[in-house]
Amino acid sequence: MFRRIKNQYLRYFVIFIYAIIIFFCAIELNFLWLFGYSPDMNDIKTPTMSVGSQVYTADGKLIGEYYHENRSPVEFKEISPSIINALVATEDVRFYKHGGVDFYSFFTSMLSTAKGDKRGGSTITQQLAKNLFATRKRKSQGVFGHLPLVRTLVSKCKEWLTAYKIEHIYNKQEILTMYLNTVPFGNNSFGIKTATLKFFDKTPNEVTPAEAATLIGMLKATSTYNPINNPERSLERRNTVLSQMEKYNYLSKADYDKYSKLPIGLNLSYVEDDSHGDSYIREAVERWLKKWCKDNDYDLYEDGLKIYTTIDSRLQEYAEEAVAEKMKMLQKRFNNIWGNKNPWRDSKGNEIKDFVSKNEQKLPIYKMLVAKYHGDTTQINSYFEKPKRMKVFTWKGEQDTTFSSIDSIKYYARILNTGMMTIEPSTGKIKVWVGGINHKYFNYDHVNQAKRQAGSTFKPFAYLTALDNGYTPCDKFTDQPVSIKYTDEGREQVWEPNNADFHFSYQEMSLRWAMGKSVNSITAQLTEKVGWDKIVQYAHRVGIESPLKAVPSVSLGSNDVSVYEMVRAYSTFLNKGQKIDPLLVTKITDHDGNVIQEFTVKMEQVISEEVAWLMLYMFRGGMEEPGGTSQALWEYNGLWKKNNQIGGKTGTSSDYVDGWYMGITKDLVTGVWVGADDRSVHFTTSESGEGSHTALPIFGAFMEKVYADKQSGYTYGPFPKPWVKITKSYDCPSPRISTDTTSTDSLDMPVDTLNPPAIIPDVNPTGTGTNQQ
Incomplete structure (x- = not known):
């Protein structure tokens, strides 16, 4: 032919x-x-919204879901013409003239891109095809999806075909309505109704042309032009949209002049229920799977996955109960200590006068207020001082009250929080994850998002370094003053740490006794002997990932670490010297139960089995040696049956800011941190603020509940016997002195070696009283 x-x-x-x-x-x-899935006519006629994913515990109980609950569809007649006009003028000015694909815009966009002015050529219908049918997702691609240039060409052609099908079945009004009901506006807002409510507390038919232009302007880049986080860029983009509306006669010149001079005028008072069964675990799973989802082109909110975690529902319940019981008591103790006085103090005990104003400036709304009032501090202060109705967290339940934003900042700054995690080292499975006292009001996760000074819970890494480099648990040092000279950033420094009680006994102590009693002076001497650089190396080797400043005080916990890291590192000792990559998810299936991915634990031998077992023996010293800092656990009668053994380490940072307890049983490792989100808020005495009085009781109450449940799978019993022949002397004779139970686990160092406050509570000033950090 x-x-x-x-x-x-x-x-x-x-x-x-x-x-x-x-x-x-x-x-x-x-x-x-070769080309992968393309939506057919039946798909186009009956489009399905995204299917959310579900998260389960290891024993099959639903924890939470990921779905766009705030996608509220509206009809065309419920949408303001200003929104339609802004959309067409900005995104697809020839929308009413083409049949789904605008080749004129496509080729002109290619010419503009070639000249360095990159702009898109997709029509509204093509964008709807991408939003509704995910034509560019990896799951929609065949063999050619592995070839970069071919993949792009095939995806574009699929969009064209799908756009033509959409235009064949739906009219222009229906297409615009479907598009506006599915398009994302950032801040987990999908659809125009959710966006108008969230940003302006209005329904879509009520917005002004300026408000419509702000929302449509966000579609180019929802983060860059977000009016909450980037008000200046959002204002600039809004005016660009308004100019497009004027250019194509959707807006008069007079109206353009009027609206382009207005401030953004956000109204953030709308409160929606978008919890989705939210919890610290649900968010932790989302963070844990973030890279996997990106690498495998899955969306937790749209692909209907079923995610099976390692969390044990029984242990999780017991942990949450223990946290609630003990934190309620700790908060009462804290309130009694401070009374009506403000607890935000510097290291000398003086009240920090600008505490509230600095916290105001950390709130997301502060930048918006500065822009709105052109830096007028009188008007900004007036906003923060204005009383509002809000719900607040209390240990008696959620309560309605009237607070100004300043009242709210002061109220939440006084509240103590916690982070707790339990792992089974032999399998690497995380059994418990408690990110805080209440996710709704404190959604910042204190397990792996927060990092705090570890205090004396970091000391074991110094003893580990010593044991792996020739020392034995029986080697002796004298509890006496220490002076260590070192160079830091080119300056000569001298470090002279005190014990927590500012007393030196001048007694000779074995390393096991010194670690069990948490003696700062002996830990400092040991640090000088083995080298603080080496201690940093060993801490990283067994599982600490945070950057650590190599200074003498490193062994007393001067660096910031997370609960997650500490539990992981301590697990190395119970796991015969093998470091683990903790498992939070074991399996992912599709909506029909077909397995997509299974996860297994990764282990690496990082210290010898002998040293690992000797460290467990050292940890038992906290219970067995005179003055051991774990001995408050004797109060928990439910822990001491059938020759049960528990090892652990307390920790307290300077000024009783952070309280820690790391507990080890024959099967589990648990880490607990307690403190206020702002480091200037803390206890005042060792009797109230040391880790043995704040974090340890949570561990004790938790393990009592675990042991009391015969179905939990965790039983009483002694630590394992040596896995290999022990070549070092360790069965040291007990010292013959009276037991001094005074805790000596707190960090004592020059103030300038401490890190500044990093976790500041962001209190929602819009009326909910919810912590937004």
């Missing part, structure tokens, strides 16, 4: 057209599975 066409150029043109037709047919039919 082609030979009959004598004109060479016409023949080539016809061949080219035939090739295009065949190519599009191959895409539509997914020929030889």
Whole structure:
């Protein structure tokens, strides 16, 4: 047939057209599975919204879900013409003239891009095809999806085909309505109704042209032009949209002048229920799977996955109960100590006068107020001082009250929080995850998002370094003053740490006794002997990932670490010297139960089995040596049956800011941190603020509940016997002195070696009283 066409150029043109037709047919039919899925006419006629994913405990109980609950569809008649006009003028000015694909815009956009002015050429219908049918997702791609340039070409062709199908079935009004009901506006807002409510507390038919332009302007880049986080850029983008509306006669010149001079005018008072069964675990799973979802092109909020975690529902319940019981008591103790006085103090005990104003400036709304009032501090202060109705967290339940934003900041700054995690080292499975006292009001996760000074819970890494470099648990040092000279950033420094009680006994102590009693002076001497650089190396080796400043005080916990890291590192000792990558998820299936991915624990031998077992023996010293800082656990009668053994380490940072307890049983490792989110808020005495009085009781109450449940799978019993032959002397004779139970686990160092406050509570000033950090 082609030979009959004598004109060479016409023949080539016809061949080219035939090739295009065949190519599009191959895409539509997914020929030889080369091109992947394309939505057919039935898909177009009955489009399905995204299917959320579900998260389960290891024993099959639903923890939470991921879905766009705040996607509230509206009809065309419920949408302001200003929104429609802004959308068409900005995104697809020829919308009413094309049939789904605008080749004129496509080619002009290619020319603009070639000249360095990159702009998109997709129509509103094409964007709807992408939003509704995910035509560019990896799961929608065949063999050619692995070829970069071909993949892009096939995806674009799929969009064109899908857009034509959409235009064939739906009219222009229906297409606009579907688009506005599915498009994302950032801040987990999907659809125009959710966006108008969230940003302006209005329904879509009530917004002004300026408000419509702000929302449509966000579609170019929801983060960059977010009016809450980037008000200046949002204002600039809004005015660009308004100018487009004027250019295409959707807005008069007078109206453009009027609206372009207005401030953004957000109204953030709308409160929606979008908890989705929210919890610290649900968010931790989302963070844990973030890279996996990106690498495998899955969306937790749309792909209907079923995610099975390692969390034990029984242990999780017991942990949450223990936290509630003990934190309620701790908060009462804290309130009694401070009374009506403000607890935010510097290291000398002086009240921090600008505490509230600095916290105001950390709130997301502060930048918006500065822009709105042009830096007028009187008006900004007036906003923060204005009383509002809000719900607040209390240990007696959620309560309605009237607070100004300043009242709210002061109220939440006084509240103590916690982070707790339990792991089974032999399997690497995380059994318990408690990110705080109440996720609704304190959604910052204190297990792996927060990092705080570890205090004396970091000391074991110094003793580990010593044991792995020639020392034995029986080697002796004298509790006496220490002076260590070192160079830090080119300056000569001298470190002279005190014990927590500012007393030196001048007694000779074994390393096991010194660690069990948490003696700062001996830990400092040991640090000087083995080298603080080496201690940093060993801490990283067993599981600490945070950067650690190599200074002498490192062994007393001067660096910030997370509960997650500490539990992981301590697990190395119970796991025969093997470091683990903790497992939070074991399996992911699709909506029909077909397995997509299974996860297994990764282990690496980082210290010898002998040293690992000796460290467990050292940890038992906290209970067995005179003055051991774990001995408050004797109060928990439910822990001491059937020759049960528990090892652990308390920790307290300077000024009783952070309280820690790391507990080890024959099966589990648990880490607990207690403190206020702002480091200037803390207890005042060792009797109230040390880790043995704040974090340890949570561990004790938790393990009592675990042991009391015969179905938990965790029983009483002694620590394991040596896994290998122990070549170092360790069965040291007990010292013959009276037991001094005074805790000496707190950190004592020059103030300038401490890190500044990093976790400041962000209190929602809009009326909910919810911590937004």
